[in-house]
Amino acid sequence: MKNKFAERTHLVKPSETREILKITERPEIISFAGGLPAPELFPVEALKVACNAVLNEEGEASLQYSTTEGYIPLREAICQRMKVIGINSTIENVLITSGSQQAIDLTGRLFINEGDTIICESPTYLAAINVFKSYNAKFVEVAMDDEGMVMEELEKKLLEHPNTKFIYTIPDFQNPTGRTLKLERRKRMIELANQYDVLIVEDNPYGAIRFAGEALPPVKHFDTESRVIYISTFSKIFTPGLRLGWICPGERFIDKYVSFKQTADLHTDSFAQRITAKYLELYNIEEHINKIKAVYKERCTAMLSCINEFFPKNINYSMPEGGLFIWIELPESVDSGKLFARCLENNVAFVPGVPFFPNGTKKSTLRLNYSNMPKEKIIEGIKRMGEVLYREIEKETTLIGYSKKMN
Amino acid sequence: MKNKFAERTHLVKPSETREILKITERPEIISFAGGLPAPELFPVEALKVACNAVLNEEGEASLQYSTTEGYIPLREAICQRMKVIGINSTIENVLITSGSQQAIDLTGRLFINEGDTIICESPTYLAAINVFKSYNAKFVEVAMDDEGMVMEELEKKLLEHPNTKFIYTIPDFQNPTGRTLKLERRKRMIELANQYDVLIVEDNPYGAIRFAGEALPPVKHFDTESRVIYISTFSKIFTPGLRLGWICPGERFIDKYVSFKQTADLHTDSFAQRITAKYLELYNIEEHINKIKAVYKERCTAMLSCINEFFPKNINYSMPEGGLFIWIELPESVDSGKLFARCLENNVAFVPGVPFFPNGTKKSTLRLNYSNMPKEKIIEGIKRMGEVLYREIEKETTLIGYSKKMN
Known part of the structure; x- marks a missing residue:
């Protein structure tokens, strides 16, 4: 063969x-x-309650095919959570994904042409590297210090690489460094993205797990031109096994995300979505x-x-x-x-x-x-x-x- | 922008x-x-029992990250099911996917270069068309009659299109026609695939739902050179909402499937896999x-x-x-x-x-x-x-x- x-x-x-x-x-x-x-x-016991409630109240619907976009009450709860941290979005701009990994993968599919440059923190999340490489992206690394990506370095790289498609950043408690991008740099990153006409992919799985210091708004909070594609997940605040993430890309991009999500796996597990929504309804996740x-x-x-x-x-x-x-x-x-x-x-x-x-x-x-x-x-x-x-x-x-x- | x-x-x-x-x-x-x-x-009531059993007995593991390949007892149950219909496989050659749609998508990613030809039944499953088109495949359609794809037509197309990568077929109760590929044609399809050095992607979501006539072995049963990539799902025999499919591609291809599955979404919902395995353990799915x-x-x-x-x-x-x-x-x-x-x-x-x-x-x-x-x-x-x-x-x-x- x-x-x-x-x-x-x-x-x-x-x-x-x-x-x-x-x-x-x-x-x-x-x-x-x-x-x-x-x-x-x-929350094993609470999930038992949620599973039984969903199967009692909406058993058939929770096990049937459902829409690609995701279960509406779950998307509503996500919008509420995002609002608290400074992101205003309607449910129409939220797509439920099979973990935030799928959101990263779909982002690669939607935006990366062979040879496009991705600018990222040095070091950065290794599974994102693997995904973007699978779409034949080139990586340009930007040095970090204890306050995250260094903006002077970022601007230098943007100048040097005019074919940059997006900046991939994990602003809060970055994987692998644990470092956080400080406030001024978040604003500056937006300015630079506007100036050099690039997108920002904000991967934010850890932001809710702040146990010291003062909370910072996500980069998307400062977005003035709908350039920030925000990705997050229930994996770190609830459970990773259910594979529930989401993407909030803004209205310019959402339709393409939905189309490609549909080709990828039709939709995310209906039952996982409904038991999570039920948990959020019955319990205080905070x-x-x-x-x-x-x-x-x-x-x-x-x-x-x-x-x-x-x-x-x-x-x-x-x-x-x-x-x-x-x-x-x-x-x-x-x-x-x-x-x-x-x-x-x-x-x-x-x-x-x-x-x-x-x-x-x-x-x-x-x-x-x-x-x-x-x-x-x-x-x-x-x-x-x-x-x-x-x-x-x-x-x-x-x-x-x-x-x-x-x- | x-x-x-x-x-x-x-x-x-x-x-x-x-x-x-x-x-x-x-x-x-x-x-x-x-x-x-x-x-x-x-089986809503049975799923309630399965959910409670899983959360009682293995709550933490069922909600944690798990391996890309999938939950071993579920893969064992799949191997048993496949054995009954004439496919011998070890669990090492079975990958759990997020619905069979993901198995189709991964197949496109693994095998389709721009311009490759895919030969399919005319008509065929529309979501497979959309996926393979997203990888820039060209389609060559083969006429069907009431006994499935016509083998003389298939051979003609194989001769005409030497850049054919695979034959995509739904042999049992095809979507959309409901037609079934008759026995002799299954054997002939394998012969032709061997002769023209192409793969066969056997998409078999409906095979278990035979309510009349005599059961036929899957195309993969006749596979002599590990050319058949077999795809199936729990969606039609259990529930589609849980998004559980699988792929059995043979040992030549399984590692690449696992690597690409990992970039796509790390792994399929651990909880869905475990409650399905538990259901298969506690109940008689037949x-x-x-x-x-x-x-x-x-x-x-x-x-x-x-x-x-x-x-x-x-x-x-x-x-x-x-x-x-x-x-x-x-x-x-x-x-x-x-x-x-x-x-x-x-x-x-x-x-x-x-x-x-x-x-x-x-x-x-x-x-x-x-x-x-x-x-x-x-x-x-x-x-x-x-x-x-x-x-x-x-x-x-x-x-x-x-x-x-x-x-």
């Missing part, structure tokens, strides 16, 4: 990170690798989110204080005010891939930083997740990592000294 | 059929338009399918006998042994689009045949669905259609007679 695959299939490689995550599922391992919410916080915030705050604080105590002093780490992740920058001589192997021998795991950089390799970086492990395991895991780190950094430094002498 | 859409967006038009289906949702209308299963047969068959048989029989009684004699209609649809061929002078408008005035609806032909227009055809209306409404609806048909056919015939005289 001759090769049958389409050319685009070369653009998608099996995810190494997926393999890493499989390894780290072994029960003896303390894993900071995945990006999983804390399952013990899932109370539930507050519980999540309290737990993640405790875990994040524990992790930060252990990093401070047990890691060598010549590393940098981010200090998130929300979300799920901490970003670590090691001395440049340390390869976090090798470190990963050493840590695994000590039954502790993380994700090496390389796959979060679309173009290159910052081998000396890594991502830690704190949402999915209890405090005791965080303390023990960071201790173990610290021991390996001291050993590896010392070794690397010695080797470098040696190699310098050799030259 | 300059136009931002990717070029491929021109390939997807808003679906006219969707607009038709919206109109036909009005409660006063007897609709044979949609392709909906009978909702009164959905008994449930037998109920569906009995009801659809009654409705199909009622519709056929009413067509025979109330429609003009110069129309052709298919006689399905299963599935959801009957296909009508009117005298060539009758435009079923115009007929649709007339029927709507009489509060009865169907889908005009044009969108089921990827290249052209057979305006004198239409599709009737019988699964979604009770017997009394079928009788009343077909009566109403018959009245309009008599009127329109008479008018058209008169006009043609007149126009002939004029020439």
Whole structure:
């Protein structure tokens, strides 16, 4: 048989990170690798009530084919939630997607021609990299500091790359860095998008999980020309397993999103949509989110204080005010891939930083997740990592000294 | 703002059929338009039991992120079901998709380069047409008779179109015609695929809903070179709202399917997968399918006998042994689009045949669905259609007679 695959299939490689995550599922391992919410916080009992109510009251409709756009009461609840954070939208401009991943994928399909440039934070969400690459996009990375993407750098890149289609940004508690784009930069990003005639794709799965500092309006709040395509999800505030995300692209783009969503999977699970809408009707999700915030705050604080105590002093780490992740920058001589192997021998795991950089390799970086492990395991895991780190950094430094002498 | 859409967006038009289906949702209308299963047969009570069991026994896992491939017990149950009909597969070669629509979409992504030829039955499933067109495929239609795609025609097209990537076929109770590919042709299709080195995409959502005649093995059963990509779904035998389909492409292709599924939506709803697996564990789905068959048989029989009684004699209609649809061929002078408008005035609806032909227009055809209306409404609806048909056919015939005289 001759090769049958389409050319685009070369653009998608099996995810190494997926393999890493499989390894780290072994029960003896303390894993900071995945990006999983804390399952013990899932509202299981409330969902039981919601399931029974939906099946009693609207059983047939909840199991039948439904509209591509999504269940109207759920879209209404989403509009209400968005209004509170400063986004005014009607339900006509909200499309329910099968997780925010599908919203990202549809965005790639709708906007990326071969060779288009996507500007993103450096580093950025690896599954977005994989999707946009599958549409043959080129990535231009913009440096970040502790206050998010650096706007001077962004403008430079916009000037250099006139074929930029959109800026992809995760403004709140970014994946993988945990950093947040500060207020002035949000406004400036809009100005630059207007000036250089590019779109902004605002991926905002974590914004509601702020456990410190002051809430900032989403980038879309400052949108003056309907350039911001806003993507969010119930995965971090409710449950990821139900695969419920949404996209609010503005009226210029919504129809095409609906058409392509229809070709992709007709519509998102009707039952999942209705039990989520029922949950939102019967319960106060803000109370539930507050519980999540309290737990993640405790875990994040524990992790930060252990990093401070047990890691060598010549590393940098981010200090998130929300979300799920901490970003670590090691001395440049340390390869976090090798470190990963050493840590695994000590039954502790993380994700090496390389796959979060679309173009290159910052081998000396890594991502830690704190949402999915209890405090005791965080303390023990960071201790173990610290021991390996001291050993590896010392070794690397010695080797470098040696190699310098050799030259 | 300059136009931002990717070029491929021109390939997807808003679906006219969707607009038709919206109109036909009005409660006063007897609709044979949609392709909906009978909702009164959905196992609502059993699903309540399954939901509660899953949330009690595995609540956290059922709401968490899960693997792209799908829930193992569900894939095991699928392998068992496929074995019964003559497909031997391990779970490693089964991928759970968000409805069979996603399996079709992923197939387009994996295999279609711009300009590739897809050979299909004429007419064929309109959402598959839309998906494959979105990847810039060219369609070559093969004529059908009452025993499915005509193999001599297929061979002719394979000879004429050496850049054919795959044959897309719905062998059982085809959508829209309700016709079934007879046994010898299934074997012949495999021979031709081997000879001309093309793949076969077997879309088989209806095969389990056979209420008359003898069951035939799927095309994949005869596959000698792993060329058949088999797609099926729980939508017609269980519920469509949960969006659970699967693909069994064989080991040569499965890894790429998994990689692209991951970029598309990470994985299919974990909860939907687990409640379906739980249902399959606790209940006998064959008994449930037998109920569906009995009801659809009654409705199909009622519709056929009413067509025979109330429609003009110069129309052709298919006689399905299963599935959801009957296909009508009117005298060539009758435009079923115009007929649709007339029927709507009489509060009865169907889908005009044009969108089921990827290249052209057979305006004198239409599709009737019988699964979604009770017997009394079928009788009343077909009566109403018959009245309009008599009127329109008479008018058209008169006009043609007149126009002939004029020439």
